[in-house]
Amino acid sequence: MSRVLIIGAGGVGRVVTHKCAQLPEVFSDIWLASRTLFKCDRIAQEIGSSRVSTAQVDVDNPTELVALIRRIQPRMVINVALPYQDLSIMDACLETGIDYLDTANYEPPDVARFEYKWQWAYQQRFSDAGIMALLGSGFDPGVTNVFIAYALKHHFDRIDTVDILDCNAGDHGYPFATNFNPEINIREVTANGRYFLDGAWIETRPMEISKVFDFPAIGPRKMYLLYHEEMESLIRHIPGIRRMRFWMTFGDSYLRHLEMIRNLGLDAIDPIEFEGRKIVPLKFLKALLPDPASLGARTKGKTNIGCIVTGEKNHRPVSRYIYNVCDHQVCYRETNAQAVSYTTGVPAMIGAKMMLEGRWKQAGVWNMEQFDPDPFMEDLSRFGLPWQDLACDIDIDALPDS
Numbered sequence: 001m002s003r004v005l006i007i008g009a010g011g012v013g014r015v016v017t018h019k020c021a022q023l024p025e026v027f028s029d030i031w032l033a034s035r036t037l038f039k040c041d042r043i044a045q046e047i048g049s050s051r052v053s054t055a056q057v058d059v060d061n062p063t064e065l066v067a068l069i070r071r072i073q074p075r076m077v078i079n080v081a082l083p084y085q086d087l088s089i090m091d092a093c094l095e096t097g098i099d100y101l102d103t104a105n106y107e108p109p110d111v112a113r114f115e116y117k118w119q120w121a122y123q124q125r126f127s128d129a130g131i132m133a134l135l136g137s138g139f140d141p142g143v144t145n146v147f148i149a150y151a152l153k154h155h156f157d158r159i160d161t162v163d164i165l166d167c168n169a170g171d172h173g174y175p176f177a178t179n180f181n182p183e184i185n186i187r188e189v190t191a192n193g194r195y196f197l198d199g200a201w202i203e204t205r206p207m208e209i210s211k212v213f214d215f216p217a218i219g220p221r222k223m224y225l226l227y228h229e230e231m232e233s234l235i236r237h238i239p240g241i242r243r244m245r246f247w248m249t250f251g252d253s254y255l256r257h258l259e260m261i262r263n264l265g266l267d268a269i270d271p272i273e274f275e276g277r278k279i280v281p282l283k284f285l286k287a288l289l290p291d292p293a294s295l296g297a298r299t300k301g302k303t304n305i306g307c308i309v310t311g312e313k314n315h316r317p318v319s320r321y322i323y324n325v326c327d328h329q330v331c332y333r334e335t336n337a338q339a340v341s342y343t344t345g346v347p348a349m350i351g352a353k354m355m356l357e358g359r360w361k362q363a364g365v366w367n368m369e370q371f372d373p374d375p376f377m378e379d380l381s382r383f384g385l386p387w388q389d390l391a392c393d394i395d396i397d398a399l400p401d402s
Ligand code: NDP
Pocket: 007, 008, 009, 010, 011, 012, 013, 033, 034, 035, 036, 039, 057, 058, 059, 060, 080, 081, 082, 083, 085, 103, 104, 136, 137, 138, 139, 140, 141, 142, 179, 180, 181, 184, 292, 293, 340, 341, 343, 344
């Protein structure tokens, strides 16, 4: 009996629930719980399976969460709520002795800095309790980590450089909207950039460095250097990498709006006084923007996320480009969600499947690159995210910057 508890009924929660429901031989029994019950019920209804049950929970209330886990008794918790909730859910898993998985690392609500240190600090306690936490089982982090582990296993004796390239060429028709939680998205892209070079992190101003890259199946797009969380764990777990960078594409309209948001101070996360009560400007902005979960039907176009890896095999230089292309409308037809939710939700399901099948199973706190990439890569192709693994000769530094 493999009962799972999925927490979070947003865009990603919808995809995870759909995908788990498609695999009764692995996920015999699915509970979807979130702060707003009707969102869970709506997803359960559209799936229409008697194996999906729903519950209301506020995971910021530890007693409520522990009581829910004890009542349901799942084999594991799949956390697809927000990064702010990671630690309270990990605490509840420790208290109840249940395995844990998430797709984004912990971020304190009042500091826009996501780091693994808070979750890695659980290593000993998870290990002592004999339970497992799999961190970052989305696409990036997640699949990108697995791509690097796969490249190292099959193509390289030593990896020198990694460039992770994330392109979303989807068009939802709004002048400004974010494809996943606006608060998390805006915090991520307005932060300083950072990349790893020769043993040190180099900080850049937001959007300071850009290149135009010709993405397969999409075409040329301008991409900007950002900091992204998988780089922290990859640098720690794959020794010898000399340079690692992360790039994400943004359209001109998105960037114009973002600049205005910043100029107006609407991206601030410190509370301000407004008509006798405190409000957080970024949370207020989130309330005004389209719900990312509602973008699915409108979004057309493709995503392409992948890694360009260079290094050496048998003393000869090697360069590979491993990537996935995903179509927003194809994802929507299958799960009522757009490709950004889909490319996160499918790997979350596969990560949970790896754990339940015992293929990735070890007490403690783990990142994706620490396990054998092969069964995960096979499942990506089986469950909707096929990938290409090509020899390449791409010099990102030689690309034009506009
Ligand atoms: P959404 O904002 O659409 O959904 C989040 C859900 O979590 C909502 O249903 C929300 O409930 C629920 N939630 C929030 N707080 C609580 C709480 N205290 N108790 C119970 N439920 C709560 O986000 P997404 O679905 O877009 O993203 C989900 C996660 O996936 C995020 O952590 C995000 O950072 C991560 N992500 C990872 C990616 C990757 O590639 N690794 C890419 C994209 C996203 P309510 O509806 O009541 O607000």
